[in-house]
Amino acid sequence: MAYNKLIRTLMIEIPSVPGSLGKVTTAIGVAGGDIGEVKTIKVGLAYTLRNITVQFENEEQLSEILAAINKLDGFRVQTVSDEVLRAHEGGKVQMKSKVPIESLADLSRVYTPGVANVCRVIQEEPEKAKIYTNIGNSVAIVTDGTAILGLGDIGPVAGMPVMEGKSALFDQLVGINGIPILLDTKNPDEIVETVKHIAPGFSGILLEDIGSPHCFEVEERLKKALDIPVMHDDQHGTAVVTLAAVISACKSTGVDLKEASVGQIGLGAAGLAICRMLMAYGAKSVLGADRSQEAKTRLENYGGTAVDQLEELMERCDIVIATTGVAGLIKKEWVRKGQIILALSNPKPEIERGEALEAGAAYAADGRSVNNVLGFPGIFRGVLNAQAKEVTHPMLVAAAEAIASCTKPGDLVPQPLDPEVHEAVAAAVENVALNLGKK
Template identity: 65%
Template sequence: MQNQHIIRNFIVETSSRPGNFAKVATAIGMAEGDIGDITTLKSGALTTVRDISITFKSEEQLQQVISNIEAIGNGVKIHAVTDDVLKAHEGGKIAMKSQLDVRSLGDLQRIYTPGVASVCMEIVHNPEKANYFTSIGSSVAIVTDGTAILGLGNIGSVAGMPVMEGKAVLLDQFVGLSGIPILLNTSDPDEIVETVKHIHQGFGAILLEDIGSPHCFEIEERLKAELPIPVMHDDQHGTAVVALAAILSACKATGVDPKTAVIGQVGLGAAGLAICRMLMAYGVEEVYGLDRQEEAQNRLVNYGGQTIASLEEMMETCDIIIATTGVSGLIKPEMVRKGQIILALSNPNPEILPSAAIAAGAAFAADGRSVNNVIGFPGIFKGALDAGAKEITYTMLIAAAQAIVSHTKPGELIPNPLDPMVHHLVARAVEEAANNEMNR
């Protein structure tokens, strides 16, 4: 289980003289607090009040920041420390709402009985019209068994509901799809597959989320084989798409050809194995994987990949290193080879800090904060649904990664995930790739 960061909002008042807020920022930085959004609540002639979002690694660090700010004096005051994360979740983050108003008898007759009967019969005679006359074609089931919730582990599907709601918010916000959380009270692959098969008719696609390894592999493969709609385990392929985009951007910045580079993947869980498979599908000639579990390494070999004996050998052999182990500090600076590209993607604490990797000779380094699968899955599902695709293929996923790279500015690893244009470009690239495949 990973250590979970704490986010708090500080309401801080300072005198309205230049340099006073800098003292507050310094006090926060001295305790290694990570400043996020800053909102000015009041700006007067004498004082300024700001709402400062700060991320902490521990309760002790939080208390140290409070002490540091209080020690400034000179009229600096903390008026409140609030938990805006909990506040944002009160009542849940999503709701199913009507797109139509019922204000008259005529509205009622058109929306419900008797008018709705004619729409039902249209679908009886032409089943494909269900995607046109209902919300099925724009609805995505977000299915979880709660066995691998973020860095929290097996906490159950109900405790994982805030994550599923967050996923639904992002689908709606970025591409206008309706995400419907499906919380399963079983982790048995047979039961999960049968449950999803029985409910799939109400959805245009299935997004598998936070389902643990190794049963996530079996579940996804069986559902993809048995359902006539797109199925994707985002922890695998959404992460792999963004990782591929990051690798392509890093290679572009350093002049490395990704297809001829030797690439090593440390950690072969859901994300790590999917990254290896994505790289092989892209055309990378040498991809090596490493995991402490023999079963995970055998799984990579079954997919056509190669394993390597040790982390030390991988660091000596590979030009590009990707790590998704969840083990902070696993990669030591002395292991870094000059000119390597290193993506240490574990959150919240990477296998090696980018600054340490660069100092040790890496040509390029980044951590998980720079590689977020939020930039991938909304557009992937939107493009697949718009194309009427029956599955999500590697051709579509690679198109998504290339679309992300096309919108990446020089000096960036991937674009800002809040940029609506990125999601539009990903969706269109996936739709075009799907149409090309279907028209062959």
């Protein structure tokens, strides 16, 4: 099956007569569809319901395939679903019991009346909640839905598939129980108040896809108010992974970051944090561009240099990073030979990797590979292991260096499903947390 084709699964009502399946598959093939899986859903006396997975070039071809099937006597396409949507049916995560409850004795042990004594133990010594509940391994994934990927302010419910994705990654990559929390307010005071009130059930707060500028205030206030780690992923998770990619790129191209000019396009949550991280790590100069004057002023307040034209930034910088959410923003003709380009917006980058390389970039990557999935799981595993009360800058730098050290020569970052990188990030963060704790 080709990589770049579209895939849909067609649920088709097919007459329960021998030869019917042949008729429908032929019709699909003649219309240009490439058949993958065929699955029988229901066998009836008159009709059989089958799911047929079909690959095709474009929406126009899909319409032709559907018309060809519906033209067959007695055949009907009931639904057209895509693989990605199907993978989301019923959601991606669930809360499951860890204990069997099969007898009344089990019931009285895990629930009433036994549970009352456990409550009293925790009441007397609150620290014991870490032992006798799952709080010590739980992180809230909190969004107000205002900057869901590069899709913008689409609301928290529409953003839930991203939050469930982060939760699935937490579980699979580092065994953390990540609970999505959707907030129906964009008001910073209300966000802060709500998160403060739900915090007792968690040992960490991952703020996700909260737009700028209110994300800065929300994170700062929550960090001050809570004695558990709070981290805005789009700021610091992204900055960590970007620093790791920059370290690898500099190593491979022989560029010294202390001699390099970095240009950041988009100074929102991700962009400003990337600038701050690279300035703190010693980049010679950090230039930034944004369509918002307020965002540029914010960069200047942190010591960066704002520029008005993207062309100027592209002209002056050795390393260019973009986090605007605007697909195709960087023109091919702006790319300088030997430049390092990280176009990190999801779901589509500011310039496709292939295009940037064709235009002469020494290294190019998009937001699928340079993605904060390489950072947030290990960072939280590390702080939870250390029972740290906050995520600090040295922890973030240690995480970035750990990611860079797991990167194979020629790559910018490791493969995100490689367990080694998450273990390395967790160990690096835990180490910093414990050393700080001893001071």
